[in-house]
Amino acid sequence: MVEDNRSKQLEEAIIENYKQEEDMMILVFAQWCINHGLEPEELYRAAYPQQDSNERLLRVRKLTVSREEAGDIPLDTVLGVLSMFGNEDLAMVVAEAAAQLPQERK
Incomplete structure (x- = not known):
């Protein structure tokens, strides 16, 4: 019983860690978009048109800062x-969007 509990706690800790890392990935993506005058939700929709809005993106987006406050990504x-x-689909959309940016903003 104690071993089962430890195993469950370890599993929960791993899942929570993955979610935190995934949130960091979302934040990096969203902040890069903001830094380049792009809307993260629009790029996400372009990559995944079959999905509704991404709640985690909307939640994490609140953590972004203005282009002036942010460091370069x-x-x-x-x-x-x-x-x-x-x-990969989102990475492709980001790469395409980056190619369209004026040279001084890349």
């Missing part, structure tokens, strides 16, 4: 974290 970083979490 390299495109490679955004693409890397999106790929790490299996968001």
Whole structure:
């Protein structure tokens, strides 16, 4: 019984850690969008048109700051974290959006 409880606690801790890391990925994506004058929700919808709005994106978006307050986030970083979490479609949309940005904003 004690072993089952420990196993369950470990499983819950792993799941919670993954969710926190996933939230960080969402924050990196959303902040990159804000830094480049793009709407994260629009890019998300372009990547996943079959899905309704993403509640986690809406929640995490509240943690973003203005472009002036934020540090630079390299495109490679955004693409890397999106790929790490299996968001290849979103990474493709981000890469396409980045290609459309004026040179001084990339």
